[in-house]
Amino acid sequence: MKVEIVSVGTPLLMSDIVDINSSHVTRSLREIDVRIICRATVGEDLAILVDVLGVAAQRADVVLVIGGGQENGSDLVKQAVSQLTGRELDGINCLSYTTGSNLDVSEPGVFVDDALLVCLPTERREMAYLLENRVLPYLQQRQQQELAAAAKSSGWILLRAVGVMESSVRQQLADLSTGSDVRLTLNSYAGQTDIRLWAQAANEAAVQQALAQLRQEVMLRLGDHIYGEGRDRLEQVVLNLLARSDMTLALAECFTSEAVAQLLHTLGETEQYVSFLPVATGDELAEFLQMEQLMPDSDLSRWCRNAAQMMLNKMEVGLGLVVYNNITPGGVQILVTLASANGVSVTQRSFSGHPESIDQWASTLGLAHLRRWLLVHT
Numbered sequence: 001m002k003v004e005i006v007s008v009g010t011p012l013l014m015s016d017i018v019d020i021n022s023s024h025v026t027r028s029l030r031e032i033d034v035r036i037i038c039r040a041t042v043g044e045d046l047a048i049l050v051d052v053l054g055v056a057a058q059r060a061d062v063v064l065v066i067g068g069g070q071e072n073g074s075d076l077v078k079q080a081v082s083q084l085t086g087r088e089l090d091g092i093n094c095l096s097y098t099t100g101s102n103l104d105v106s107e108p109g110v111f112v113d114d115a116l117l118v119c120l121p122t123e124r125r126e127m128a129y130l131l132e133n134r135v136l137p138y139l140q141q142r143q144q145q146e147l148a149a150a151a152k153s154s155g156w157i158l159l160r161a162v163g164v165m166e167s168s169v170r171q172q173l174a175d176l177s178t179g180s181d182v183r184l185t186l187n188s189y190a191g192q193t194d195i196r197l198w199a200q201a202a203n204e205a206a207v208q209q210a211l212a213q214l215r216q217e218v219m220l221r222l223g224d225h226i227y228g229e230g231r232d233r234l235e236q237v238v239l240n241l242l243a244r245s246d247m248t249l250a251l252a253e254c255f256t257s258e259a260v261a262q263l264l265h266t267l268g269e270t271e272q273y274v275s276f277l278p279v280a281t282g283d284e285l286a287e288f289l290q291m292e293q294l295m296p297d298s299d300l301s302r303w304c305r306n307a308a309q310m311m312l313n314k315m316e317v318g319l320g321l322v323v324y325n326n327i328t329p330g331g332v333q334i335l336v337t338l339a340s341a342n343g344v345s346v347t348q349r350s351f352s353g354h355p356e357s358i359d360q361w362a363s364t365l366g367l368a369h370l371r372r373w374l375l376v377h378t
């Protein structure tokens with residue numbers, strides 16, 4: 001079963017608007033192993049919406065449309081479906097909020113050609129309720145029926161990668177998803193990439209064998225870029241490496257909103273291996289270490305190297321990590337500096353994405369750099 005998601009709303013086309021509804025629907029569909037073939041965003045233009053829905057109905061089994069509801073007395077999605085099907089507006093079934101009613105999993109939408117088109121509202125609470133109570137049960141039931149009719153079983157495993165771009169992962173694994181019974185899907189966020197390996201076969205044993213072969217091939221190609229599976233989290237993996245190597249770490253973050261510290265604080269026994277410096281800016285770090293202040297013409301890379309090395313002695317630890325977001329009029333440069341008795345290593349990345357993602361990128365780069373060092377030296 002192939003599903004396409006269409007988000008409707010002119011504000012979503014603006015670069016500073018995050019489509020959290022579409023992301024929520026995507027995650028929910030992945031959890032029940034539904035195949036998503038396309039995500040599209042359309043402004044509030046009836047003619048374009050008609051074209052987009054018409055194409056979606058030709059290539060997908062189910063089309064989920066988010067938004068385009070009651071605005072200025074009109075319903076854009078209903079108008080588009082009316083044009084596609086030739087039906088009157090009153091005869092088109094778009095979902096509405098029905099808390100407390102006895103919802104079943106009968107078809108929760110209207111057919112356009114051979115595709116079921118389901119309308120979901122923009123309001124998050126209402127959308128989530130209808131998704132959980134009407135759409136997901138219907139999709140899961142339909143998927144099970146299709147698998148039963150085909151006398152097949154299916155399953156999946158999730159591998160988690162860091163330190164490699166999605167485009168590179170896609171290129172390296174492109175030839176592994178060549179048939180209808182084997183599929184690889186990627187989901188990237190803030191420097192990490194989830195790789196879902198999916199397979200179907202005549203029975204469960206054959207499914208597990210196919211997944212094991214896929215996993216082995218992916219691991220051979222990506223190597224230690226794969227840091228975990230399933231529910232593994234990068235911060236937990238790093239803390240486990242610190243514990244196994246009996247290493248202690250001093251962490252200083254500047255202009256990151258304490259992104260790394262917040263992740264590590266969610267774990268148990270963090271304080272045993274990590275000392276968090278009470279600083280949030282370069283000036284505060286300089287004062288804490290009693291070193292020279294940063295000036296407009298200072299060499300930031302050299303300054304961070306000195307700071308990381310000074311942290312080793314002052315905090316009496318084996319590793320000193322500085323994560324610095326250098327915010328300039330031209331963008332942000334994330335600088336990760338790690339000092340040890342073996343010397344200093346540095347990772348730098350220029351960032352021009354959405355401001356809300358900068359701190360997440362900084363935390364990923366900091367943890368990934370630390371993990372790489374621990375893998376090599378311990």
